[in-house]
Amino acid sequence: MDVLYFAWVRERIGLPREKVETNAATVADLVAELSAREDRYAVAFSDLSALRVAVDQELTDFDAPLAGVREVAFFPPMTGG
């Protein structure tokens, strides 16, 4: 699936998007998998309360299932307007 990062999450991880091969069942499982990869992921995901997640471009929660999902995005709380 495609995993996208925005704002300071993108800066901490060091790339805007990547393809990830995963069998993670939920967003939280995917976060755990990525965090175990490298420090920069662990740092970016260290405080999930400071993060928001969208699955296939819809805001959702970290316990959302990933079956059949094409795109997951992580970003800080939004600041539009």
Place this chain on the structure above:
Amino acid sequence: MRVSVQEAPFDLGGESDAFAAGHVDMGAIVTFTGIVRDLPDDPMQAMEIEHYPGMTEAALSDIATQAMTRFSLGDALVIHRYGRLVPGELIMMVATAARHRKDAFEGAEFLMDYLKSRAPFWKREISAKGAEWVAAKDEDEAALNRW
């Protein structure tokens, strides 16, 4: 109803006139415009706005559709820019048309409250001291509870 996510500046007068034209059954039009505000103690060189192409348009359309239904609007307009802006530039505007002013005002406030914390935009302020991501405010999240 129209939603536009764009890098280019927009013409506030032209957009407002075009929005107001042709509504014979709408007695009230409200427009709100957001402007890049300078920082008094730390002059801002620029504001950079990042967004999530695809999701941004979908989220704004969803919010505008909800506003149309909820406040019986005859029309709604949302324009939001991204990219690099300087103080004084227009960031965004919303416009609502309703039969009566209460719905037009409330519809515009609803649109603003939701697009502040539910549309995927992120602002970064750049000054001589460096670049800093704007933090979301608790009060912006709390503002959603009134709806």
